[in-house]
Amino acid sequence: MSIAAVIYLGGWALFAWVGDSWLQLLVAAAMAVVFTQLGFLAHDLGHRQVFRKRRPSDVAGLVIGNLGVGLGWGWWTSKHNRHHANPNHEDHDPDVSPAVIVWSEDQVARSRGIPRFVAKYQAYWFFPLLTLEAWHLHVASVKALLKPGAKRRTTELSLITVHFVLYFGLVFTVLPLGKALVFLIVHQGLFGIYLGLSFAPNHKGMPVLTKEDKLDFLRKQVLTSRNVKGGWFTDLALGQLNYQIEHHLFPNMPAPNLRRAQPVVQAYCAEIGVDYLQTGLITSYGQALRHLHEVGAALR
Incomplete structure (x- = not known):
């Protein structure tokens, strides 16, 4: 977390130093990576992986999520926990609700x-649409916090407001209008793509459950999740969410320990006859895209 904070502040210092230059597009790409890595930390804090007590988790999550990245940490954590309770379930998982992309033939x-227009060729639309994902999360965060009964509304809205005042203020102060707009498009677009590339391998293309499926906890988590093989670079690039099966079985296990749990879980699944899927990164994207294409086949 300390390293991430230093890189985050250093990135904005570099932005100010580079000044009025098209080289800022490289800074935009780098900061998209930094923002996503902060998102991984906010995710871990939401699962109470970092601190033993709730208060430091909440404080750190709000600082990193709302102030650092501009996303409603409390809203996203609540939504993500609903996903964990019923992964890939048509009726209960908000991550497979039919917004623009649809996830099942039903x-x-x-x-x-x-959604119907996009679904016809949604496998081709998937990655272009990810360029809008960061903006979608920003807007959804604010909309959720404006609803009656939203927890910590004043605190979270204040922190998000401070984030965007500083963010837009710095960008439009250092860069002229045209370059500033291009910087925002590149930064937020790549931020959204990286987020999507990080989360798509985990469940997309795996079985989508309905109310007809009656599975126990282990099978519900394992059969809808996919692990991604790789070394230290994959662990770093995906925020250790490439151990998705272990993460879903033990969501508050600190991320650095998931790789230690992986061989134990895989061996146990083999022992009891539960399918345990682990693929390469590129293969995982292929499986996800083929699923999206097959789902839209009826419209073609």
């Missing part, structure tokens, strides 16, 4: 408007 049949 959702395709019920889709209308833009």
Whole structure:
């Protein structure tokens, strides 16, 4: 967390030093990586992996999520916990609700408007749409915090407001209008793509559950999750979420320990006859895209 904080502040110092130059697009790409890495830390804090007590987790999560990245940490944590309770479930997992992308043939049949238009060739739309993911999360965070009964509304809205005042203020102070707009498009677009590339391998293309599926906890978590093989670089690039099966079985296990749990869990699944899927990174994207393409087949 300390390293991430130093790199984050150093990135903005570099932005100020580079000044009015198209080299800022390289800074935008680098800061997209930094923002996503901060998102991984906020994710771990939401699962209470870092501190024993709730208060330091909340404080750190709000500082990193709301102030550092501009995302509603409390709203996202609540949504993400619902995903963990029922991964890939049509009715209960907010991550497979049919918004623009649809995830099952049943959702395709019920889709209308833009989702139905996109679903026809959604495998081709998937990565371009990820360029809008960061903006979507920013807007969704604010909308959730404006709803009646939102927890910590004043604190979270204040921190998000400070983030964007400083963010837009710095960008439009250092850069002229045209370059500033291009910087925002590149930074937020790559931020959204990196987020999508990090989370897509975990569940996309895995079985989508319905109310007809009656699975115990272990099978519900393992059969809907996919691990991604790789070394230290994959661990770093994916925030150790490449051990997705272990993370879903033990969500508050500190991320650095997931690799130690992996061989134990894999051996146990083999012992009891539960399918345990582990693939390479590129293969995981292929499986996800093929699933999206097959789901939209009826419309073609």
